[in-house]
Amino acid sequence: MKKTLFSFCALVLCLSASAQLVETPKGKLIDHMYRSSSSWVKKGWTGTEPGRYDGLVSKVVVGEDGCLYVYNPVSVFDSKSWLKLDPLSAGKYRAKLPQVIFKDNNGGDDDDEGANTERKFLLNRMSIKDNNQYEVVSKDNNFMDFSWDGQTLKMLGVGNKNEILGIVYDNGSWENRYGDWNVTIESFENTPVTPPANAKPVQYTLSSKEETSPRVIDAAIDGNDIYLKGISKTSKLANVWVKLTQNGNTAEMLTNQYLGTTVRTDFVRFSNDASVYHTYAAAYSDASTLASKLTFSVNAETGVLTCNNVLKIVFGKRSTENASVDGMETFESLVLTPFVKKAAKPAAPTLHYRSAVDSYDYSLTTITLAFYVRNVDESGNYLDPNNMYYNVYINDNPQPFKFLKSQYYYLEKDMVDIPFYYQDKRNEDFKVADDQRILHFYDAHIKKLTVVMVYEQDGKKYQSEPMSTNVVTSGIDKVTTDNKVVVGYYGVDGSKRQQLEKGVNVVKYSDGSSKKIIVK
Template sequence: MRKIFLLIIAMVSIAASAQITETPEGTLHENLYRYSDSWVATWTSAKEGAYDGVVTKMVEGTDGALYLYNPIASLDSKSWLKLEKKSEGKYVAKLPQLIYSYEDDDDDEGGQSVKHEFFAQRMFKSGTSYKVLSKTSQVEFTWDGVSLKMVNDAGNNNIILGMVDSKGEWQNKGDWSISVMKLTTGEIVPPTDGVQSKFQVNYTGSTGAVIVDAIEKDGKVYLKGLSTAPKLKDKWVEMLTTADGLSFTSGQYLGQAKHEDFGGYSSDKNTYHVFAVAYEKKSSGDSAIVNNVTLKKDAVTGKYSTDKSICITLGTQNPPSDNIKQSMPRFTLTPYSEAAGTPVAPELYYCSASPSYDYSTTNTTLAFYVKNESTEGKYLDPDKMYYNVFVNDSPTPYTFLKKTYNYNAADMTDIPFAYKDSYNRDIKVINNERYLHFYENNINKLGVQMVYSDGTNTYRSSVMRAEVVNTGIENVQENTTAVKEIYSTDGRRISALQPGLNIVRRSDGKIIKVISNR
């Protein structure tokens, strides 16, 4: 049986070229912008969607061919697809081409290593799947020195550049449009000798002000820190001073980032080009990208405002909803004068504990609300704020050790105001909500103190203290008159019980865990 299997692989491999994993000789074009209409990978299959703004690269080979890196958008194959030159500006990918392979041990074959190979092929829609109609095929591309585009006669997903296994079966991966182009813009670099100031950013749904640095010169205002992603905190956008206020041009380049740089886990490991983009609401209720927006100035307060949105997106052609990482509707800028002060204390949301599945440890969750405000009602710079956690009656702040909290880069005692771990899991942020998870036994009380330090003076809030409520798992049905709020186990507020374990906060303040079968 093994010999037959290897013979099938060998027959397919004869028709396909060897996998190209080394960078071909020639002129390398890096940091290119890719847009693909694609089958987007999900946990179990794939769905129609797009990969907008993926960072990719291409080689103009010394042999006259073009080589495209990671040809299938949903697969980090680390291989190159060869496009042979057909005529001036026209190229063709002769298929199949081997683009991905791996080896594993097959228990059915006595533990011997089995090599799995996957190929790029031109495929045609067949019901809910795709088929290869010919053992050999080709896909055409055009290249004008600036942009590379795949030619698709169907113009839709009836024909794709797909991935098949050695039997020619579709692997839920493929693109029906591919556009790769050189970036026409770079990161904004402000002048170093302008007038420096600060603004506070507010928008509909914001739970506190974001404080951004500003430089003004030659009729332009440059703003740093519009994105709250740590990787992009030092990136700048610019606005043009007008008679009415400020004009913001859509599509300003901020650099590169991944989905996970904005917190949480993502199965999409692509690196993306990131932009600041303007949106407006249409009469249909949908949002659409606009070229620019005007922030009108209030002559009395100096506040700038617009009824449109400024968003931070991965990609800028037609980013899917998952690529809109920050949305700031009805965006406003208000001149900010820093004033030191005692921060308001955190506000308790809930504090509960339950045994782990094997009862070896106790899992404790502390949830609370934060504000970057002083007790006098003035906004504080969140970059100068942090909080400390106190366990039981200890006067010493708790240290989150990396050996336990491995999504942190190091041991942490002073937790920055907006900090979330790399997976947004153990130290979790949702707007102004903070969720801390503890994995120790014998925690009876927890406390949190907010701290503001301007480098000279340090101001501390009162300590918010909470008794830990031990909650068992209750297999009960939802009682809508008693339920106040429902949460998933990762701290997301949900509108109704979901299948599995739920955390329910009742109107009497009691927190219970509910298993739902629906």
């Protein structure tokens, strides 16, 4: 007999629920709508808290049968199904609940650990019990009313989190990551700004507190209006413009400039939120205070624009109702400098740290060198990173070090000139994290490391001042272990090596013994 039995109420819910609607209903489709709601909002990967979703892309069908249909009816729950609303009177509609909005195969039975059976997700009106837990309301009250004027759909009769439009599994338990109250879905016609066809094309370099290495962006000037393309770093918004208007020695950028639609994974590598959002460039006077505009000072001589406020790329239009400080990208202390391509001596790298650690048997020393680089010259002017690389020098050798693929397994080839943005196939021995570079070395004889940036243009090389650091190991060169010291490293073919390399190494000791060590 099964250990877990569905309750009678849960069984009744399943039997009485309307079937899931996954096909687009016949009728007039109103797409690209703007959804906002008071909801249980995801916090981290598993937590929730009362909050607000704003800017979700939604759609409604005005059905040929006189009904309304709402796509993905619960905020950020990607059900890919429709909620049916039956007409009540002029401008009033009712969702008769429960309705099935999603199915998966993650159901099962306690007696059969390998079972994968169909599981249904049912949409219900739910009331709060205690500790922010909910239960389905009585059958007679299990509905949700809406108003519709042809442009805007609004949920009626639910003013706070005491009652929600929520999801119940077919075993009767609440899916506690989702639940809405105060839902509004409205028609939306905003489009991103574009410069006039006759605007003068120019370029700026952009830098900020978060982005110290500048990058070049396209711009266009039309009278007092300055249009900037690709302020956001995500490729999804690379061709989207924002507008500033100059007035004397200042320029202003109004808040809530529409950028188009994006998803979270356009900005971050992983997210459990697959929803599509209307996305904006929003102004803040500081990290947490909304502003109506950004103000830039304009240097009359150089044309440099400098802003002490904060620009954020956000989901949903910012307002007193949606005053969230969260942003997918943040640009504090923006600087826009008219771009003029020129060659110059690169700024020197800056040391972050270096370390040297011996393995437990002193057979391998791993040296880590971390430093910062910027694609600028010594005066802070932009240099094209595609024309930049760096060289590493070992001890006092005047020739740059060659990194061998035989030693660095994830290299594509032997390398002397390391491109500005280069990382190996696993981001392991050549690591990149924004402006930081991290290198590994496997040679106990290294006592000094030097890095020099190089910029090439028109066949000429420009080298930075060197960044040098001494290497201090955690042990002692030729450390004695059990009265023996390492006297040499060899390959399995007997070839002499300067240090341990990737693969099989033969380590010989002063007492005549040897040992095979594999470096992965």
